[in-house]
Amino acid sequence: MADTPLPCPGQDPSVADLLAVRPALSMHAMDGLVLEDVPLNAIADALGTPTWVMSAGTLRARYRRLANAFKVTGRPVSIHFAVKANDHLAVLRVLAAEGAGADVVSGGELRRAMAAGIPAAKIVFSGVGKTAEEMRLALRAGILQINVESAEELELLSATAQAEGLEAAVALRINPDVDAGTHAKITTGLANNKFGIPYNRAVELYARAAELPGIRPVGLAMHIGSQIVRMQPYRTAYARLAELVHAIRARGLVVEALDCGGGLGISYRDETEGAPEALAAAIHAELGGLGTRLAIEPGRWLAGPAGVLLSTVILRKRGYDGMPPFLVLDAAMNDLMRPSLYDAWHGILPLAAQTAAAPVETVHVVGPVCESGDTFGHDRTLPHMEAGARVALLDCGAYGMVMSSTYNDRPLAAQVMVDGNRWAVIRPRQPVEELWAADHVPQWVDKALTPAGGGL
Ligand SMILES: Cc1ncc(COP(=O)(O)O)c(C=O)c1O
Numbered sequence: 001m002a003d004t005p006l007p008c009p010g011q012d013p014s015v016a017d018l019l020a021v022r023p024a025l026s027m028h029a030m031d032g033l034v035l036e037d038v039p040l041n042a043i044a045d046a047l048g049t050p051t052w053v054m055s056a057g058t059l060r061a062r063y064r065r066l067a068n069a070f071k072v073t074g075r076p077v078s079i080h081f082a083v084k085a086n087d088h089l090a091v092l093r094v095l096a097a098e099g100a101g102a103d104v105v106s107g108g109e110l111r112r113a114m115a116a117g118i119p120a121a122k123i124v125f126s127g128v129g130k131t132a133e134e135m136r137l138a139l140r141a142g143i144l145q146i147n148v149e150s151a152e153e154l155e156l157l158s159a160t161a162q163a164e165g166l167e168a169a170v171a172l173r174i175n176p177d178v179d180a181g182t183h184a185k186i187t188t189g190l191a192n193n194k195f196g197i198p199y200n201r202a203v204e205l206y207a208r209a210a211e212l213p214g215i216r217p218v219g220l221a222m223h224i225g226s227q228i229v230r231m232q233p234y235r236t237a238y239a240r241l242a243e244l245v246h247a248i249r250a251r252g253l254v255v256e257a258l259d260c261g262g263g264l265g266i267s268y269r270d271e272t273e274g275a276p277e278a279l280a281a282a283i284h285a286e287l288g289g290l291g292t293r294l295a296i297e298p299g300r301w302l303a304g305p306a307g308v309l310l311s312t313v314i315l316r317k318r319g320y321d322g323m324p325p326f327l328v329l330d331a332a333m334n335d336l337m338r339p340s341l342y343d344a345w346h347g348i349l350p351l352a353a354q355t356a357a358a359p360v361e362t363v364h365v366v367g368p369v370c371e372s373g374d375t376f377g378h379d380r381t382l383p384h385m386e387a388g389a390r391v392a393l394l395d396c397g398a399y400g401m402v403m404s405s406t407y408n409d410r411p412l413a414a415q416v417m418v419d420g421n422r423w424a425v426i427r428p429r430q431p432v433e434e435l436w437a438a439d440h441v442p443q444w445v446d447k448a449l450t451p452a453g454g455g456l
């Protein structure tokens with residue numbers, strides 16, 4: 001299958017362009033922007049903004065397309081949703097009901113995945129720095145496999161498993177030194193990235209794993225980065241994985257499982273999103289003949305397009321003469337961090353049909369947090385909006401809410417799930433008092449501040 005083109009700079013997509021490739025969203029004359037069958041204004045009226053909204057139908061549809069892409073190759077994979085992308089219990093349960101397992105990177109994610117009802121036997125544990133405590137948790141739970149990322153971690157896991165009287169099923173995560181062609185901050189498969197075991201040390205370490213007490217090496221894992229829209233990096237990486245399988249087997253060792261990682265990208269602006277069919281074809285071509293179990297760990301591709309963040313224009317601030325005005329939203333970098341962190345581009349659609357049809361203009365879209373980096377977009381081409389206009393920031397279902405903070409004492413936004421014509425609050429807006437409820441002021445601080453205590 002041909003490679004998909006890289007995103008190219010240029011004119012922002014129009015309202016119609018954005019809607020055309022997002023089947024769960026539609027614009028209606030009366031109801032405005034509708035997600036599945038729910039007018040987003042109804043949610044904003046009821047809960048205010050900023051509010052996250054997840055579409056259960058989109059999660060299901062995307063999971064089914066992904067699973068089916070592999071099924072038709074005759075080599076089905078087990079799909080382990082990367083919990084880091086969106087860890088809400090309702091999201092995990094929707095995916096679990098479709099058959100998804102989980103890829104976790106902390107003890108917290110492991111416990112959360114199990115709390116969502118995902119069986120331990122469908123959970124893989126990745127991550128570059130698992131503590132002995134987290135290893136114990138995974139061993140006691142009896143998860144499918146632990147993806148080990150270094151020789152040092154392997155020794156710690158062996159000691160921990162031995163002390164527990166348990167055996168760890170281990171896949172070695174290999175760093176193939178392949179450029180995934182993605183943003184520098186989210187690439188993971190290059191030699192200078194912290195992730196994985198150097199490719200040229202993999203066979204030796206696998207042999208060592210086979211000797212270590214408490215360790216049962218079952219295979220290899222790889223994850224080369226995130227938001228990958230071209231297939232060539234996957235192909236190169238998987239070809240290297242296949243070479244390793246042959247080299248390890250030549251040593252008389254068993255390789256029964258291959259975890260092909262996540263990373264499939266979506267269309268935020270005008271990229272052609274990574275096609276599951278193309279990924280399935282790449283995996284089938286490079287690894288399908290090795291007779292192993294196959295797994296993938298997608299996060300963004302499943303959840304990204306399923307979520308939006310609703311926000312309201314607090315005010316329209318005039319810029320310097322001749323410069324674009326600022327639309328100051330009530331959402332900020334503490335809610336959606338991706339634009340500040342990676343200069344990520346997110347589509348912005350007005351909720352009202354009339355606004356969506358207004359003439360376009362160039363604006364800067366910012367949040368109210370005290371950081372210049374609190375910017376959703378510079379020089380964006382958007383329909384004219386005044387204070388009070390509501391918008392949806394698109395493709396926020398992955399790495400959105402999970403990366404929120406309460407910086408500037410801004411409570412975590414409310415979360416909603418829609419499914420057909422139903423919607424429900426899946427997490428209420430955080431009460432502001434909760435932000436300091438757990439703060440403890442030592443008595444001696446108070447004393448020092450009172451005249452009686454000899455302070456101020
Ligand atoms: C080990 C591992 N697996 C899976 C993922 C999920 O990646 P993505 O959301 O790009 O599919 C990540 C995040 O990059 C990861 O680090």
Ligand SMILES: N[C@@H](CCCC[NH3+])C(=O)O
Pocket residue numbers: 084186226227338398399
């Ligand atoms: N958080 C990143 C991706 C990192 C994926 C985790 N390894 C994003 O929003 O794009």
